[in-house]
Amino acid sequence: MPDFVTASNRYKYLEQDRLNYLNRARDASELTIPTIVPREFTSSTTQFYTPMQGIGARGVNNLASKLLLALLPPNQPFFRLSLDEFTLNEMAGRPDMVSEFEKAMGSIERVVMNEIEVNNFRTALFEALKHLLISGNILLYITPELKMKLYHLDRYVVKRDAIGNVLEIVTKDMISPMSMTDEMKSLLDGDVKNKYDNNIELYTYIYRHDNKWLVRQELNNKIVPNSEGSYPLDRSAYIPLRYASIDNADYGRGFVEEIIGDLRSLESLYRSVVEGSASASKILFLVRPNGVTRLKTLAESPNGAIREGDANDVSTLQLNKSADFQVAFNTIKLIQDRLEYCFMLNSSVQRTGERVTATEINYISKELDDSLGGLYSLLSNELQLPLISRLMYQMEKKKRLPILPKDKVRPKIVTGLEALGRSSDLQRLNMFVQQLTPFAQQLMQYMNLDEYVKRVGVSLGIDMEGLIKSQEQIAEEQQMAQQQAMMQQAVNPVAKEGMGIVRDGFARQNESQPQQ
Secondary structure, X not given: OOOOOOHHHHXXXXXXXXXXXXXXXXXXXXXXXXXXXXXXXXXXXXXXXXXXXXXHHHHHXXXXXHHHHHHOOOOOOOEEEEEOHHHHHHOOOOHHHXXXXXXHHHHHHHHHHHHHHHOOHHHHHHHHHHHHHHOOEEEEEEOOOOOEEEEOHHHEEEEEOOOOOEEEEEEEEEEOHHHOOHHHHOOOOHHXXXXXXXXXXXXXXXXXXXXXXXXXXXXXXXXXXXXXXXEEOOOOOEEEEEOOOOOXXXXXXXXXXXXXXXXXXXXXXXXXXXXXXXXXXXXXXXXXXXXXXXXXXXXXXXXXOOOXXXXXXXXXXXXXXXXXXXXXXXXHHXXXXXXXXXXXXXXXXXXXXXXXXXHHHHHHHHHHHHOOHHHHHHHHHHHHHHHHHHHHHHHHHOOOOOOOOOOOEEEEEOOOHHHHHHHHHHHHHHHHHHHOHHHHHHHHHHOOHHHHHHHHHHHOOOOOOOOOOOHHHHHHHHHHHHHHHHXXXXXXXXXXXXXXXXXXXXXXHHHHOOOO
């Protein structure tokens, strides 16, 4: 992209393509969490829409929590640093070197995960996942201080090529002159720089050039001093995310947009039922105009009073809409069940019934998790790998990590889609053993127990190093046990002979003693 194109002009040009996605995101936000993508920039006077139902907000929070635990599990690294196959083949004859490498890489993994926890990335990622589910788009920015900042869909634009690779990003920040440096204030007009209550538009322009990213900031269509820089192509500080990848589209579509029809129907039905219930709950007495019962007597009489009158003169207004309400209730129940299943709520896993087996619940839970496989694969490529690459790059520059050879050591994601694959492997292994349980006596003749134990450990994601005894250890222990048994056999005859001598001595001693 030519350098003479200003960031503000580029932003205004690209936001035309964003308008349709932004409007759909606002519609989805109103039916779930209205503060995620508001109709206008949030301020103290912003009025938010209040939905009539809460299943949308509850479902988004539940699904975002599940995704966060899958992508960023607590107390466990979601990536592994591994060597390429060529280097591993060279080290095949040196198991001690492989062991030392694994220990060193494990230490680096723990340092990176500790940095993520200390800088509270988990909170920012939870909000980012809610934006992904509702609006389908979010931009992450890793600051030089290793903090995470989020750009909502209404604060940035992006341009991609036909296969989804990012070509350029433009962000817009609103800053006050009070937070500007003197060099930044010099770029403003005289009547603006002294109005500290005004917010000034600061644009950041990131675009791809050859094999790197170029970045600069502009204020009042002028480049901010000392703001120009570059990033490696695979270690950019700006990470744009999508919920669904669409060919030839610059933005993604959100999860809520796929089920927005059910949410709109449920919202309309809830509104009708609530308003109808309010009307039906109103108590209104009607008095016959020509009756003997006076209106004043009925209105002023206390509870339990005795008055003259005719009961036929007084009636109560009724809607008689119970049958219509029942139709609305049944439709609400049907739509609500569908939404609970889509949002993976716990109530959708267990069906209504007295006898619901644990196997049935586990099967449905796994089916719901498997439905997120496409999202896991997309987030592994667009979130987890770029995040780890950028963090390690910045920590290496700050000398918090040793510089690793990029062509030999690469991070590998071990959660999300990878975890689903391990879970499926474990389920198939257990099913295989269960099917052969009736033939347990013959099973050990055909089954390699050592290999089965290793596969179960891999399926569960457990580090098997040092946990399971090797064949050499087992053979050594068996040999020691045999030696001990042979020594015991050699000692037993001598011990028996000694015990016999002792027993004979006690017997002779008892015979020599005079009887009392």
